[in-house]
Amino acid sequence: MKMRPFFYEQGRKPNEPEGGYWWIEIGVPWHTIHDNETIRHELTRHALGVWDWMKNRDPLMKDRCRNYALEFIGQVPGKRESRRVMGLHLLNENELQKREAFFDECAYGGWFIDLHSPGGLLAPTSEPDSAVDYDSSLKEVALKFIGPYGIPLRALLSKDVVNLGMAGRNISVTHAALGTVRVMGTCGVMGQAVGTAAALAVVRGEDMAWVGQHEAKTLQQHLLRSGCFFAASPQ
Numbered sequence: 001m002k003m004r005p006f007f008y009e010q011g012r013k014p015n016e017p018e019g020g021y022w023w024i025e026i027g028v029p030w031h032t033i034h035d036n037e038t039i040r041h042e043l044t045r046h047a048l049g050v051w052d053w054m055k056n057r058d059p060l061m062k063d064r065c066r067n068y069a070l071e072f073i074g075q076v077p078g079k080r081e082s083r084r085v086m087g088l089h090l091l092n093e094n095e096l097q098k099r100e101a102f103f104d105e106c107a108y109g110g111w112f113i114d115l116h117s118p119g120g121l122l123a124p125t126s127e128p129d130s131a132v133d134y135d136s137s138l139k140e141v142a143l144k145f146i147g148p149y150g151i152p153l154r155a156l157l158s159k160d161v162v163n164l165g166m167a168g169r170n171i172s173v174t175h176a177a178l179g180t181v182r183v184m185g186t187c188g189v190m191g192q193a194v195g196t197a198a199a200l201a202v203v204r205g206e207d208m209a210w211v212g213q214h215e216a217k218t219l220q221q222h223l224l225r226s227g228c229f230f231a232a233s234p235q
C-alpha cells in the first residue's frame with residue numbers, strides 16, 4: 001500500500017469511479033507543443049497505472065470498481081496552457097482579483113485561480129489546494145477564489161496583427177490569470193464577445209480595435225440583448 005499517500009495525501013484522490021481525474025496530467029520535463037506524441041504515450045501509461053490502482057489495489061475503490069471495465073483511453077492530449085497571443089491589453093491576475101472595471105468589458109469569468117503543479121503526476125503533489133481539499137479557511141487557498149470579474153475586449157485582440165481576434169486559452173493574459181479565464185464557460189462567452197465585435201466591425205466598416213475604442217457601449221448592449229452578463233454593470 002505504498003502508493004496510497006501518492007493518491008490520498010498528495011492531492012490525487014480517486015473519489016468516484018466515474019470522474020474527477022483532472023490530476024492525470026503531465027508536462028515538464030516534456031515540451032507541451034513539441035513533445036506531444038511522447039506526452040500522449042506517457043499519459044496512456046499513467047492512465048493504465050491509475051486504473052490498475054483503482055481496480056485491483058486501492059482498499060477504498062477496488063470494491064466500487066469491481067463491475068467496471070476500461071473501455072477506452074482518449075488519445076488526443078488536452079492542453080491547459082500553450083501559446084498565447086500578445087493583445088492590446090495583457091490581463092493579469094491582480095486586475096482580476098481587484099475586479100477592475102474595464103470600459104471595454106465584453107465577457108466575464110469567476111473560476112478560481114486554478115494553477116496546476118508543473119510535472120503533474122511526476123510532481124511531489126498535484127495542485128496543492130487539492131491536497132488540502134480546497135479548504136478556504138487557509139489563506140493561500142482563499143486568495144485564489146475570485147470573481148466575478150470582467151474581461152476587456154483588448155485582451156481578445158492581437159496587438160500586432162490587425163483584426164485578429166482570440167477567444168479561449170490563447171488570449172492575452174499572464175500565466176496566473178490564465179488559471180481562471182481558461183475554463184470552458186469563460187472561453188465560450190469570449191467567443192460570443194469577439195464574434196459580436198467582428199460583426200459590428202463589418203457593419204461600421206472599421207476594425208475590431210476601433211469598435212472597442214469607440215463603440216464599446218454598443219457592443220455591450222448587443223451582448224446584453226443576447227443574454228450575456230457583465231461583472232461591472234456597464235452604463
Ligand SMILES: Cc1cc2nc3c(=O)[nH]c(=O)nc-3n(C[C@H](O)[C@H](O)[C@H](O)COP(=O)(O)OP(=O)(O)OC[C@H]3O[C@@H](n4cnc5c(N)ncnc54)[C@H](O)[C@@H]3O)c2cc1C
Pocket residue numbers: 022025078079080167168169170182183184185187
Ligand atoms: C485535462 C483537462 C481538464 C480540464 N478540465 C476542465 C473542466 O473540468 N472544466 C472546464 O471548464 N475546463 C477544463 N479544462 C480547460 C478547458 O478544457 C480548456 O482550457 C478549453 O477547452 C480551451 O479551449 P480553446 O478553444 O481555447 O482550446 P481547445 O479546446 O484546445 O481548442 C483548440 C482547437 O484548435 C484545433 N487546432 C489546433 N491547431 C489547429 C490548426 N492548425 N488548424 C485547425 N485547428 C487547429 C485543436 O485541434 C482544437 O480542437 C481542462 C483542460 C484539460 C487539459
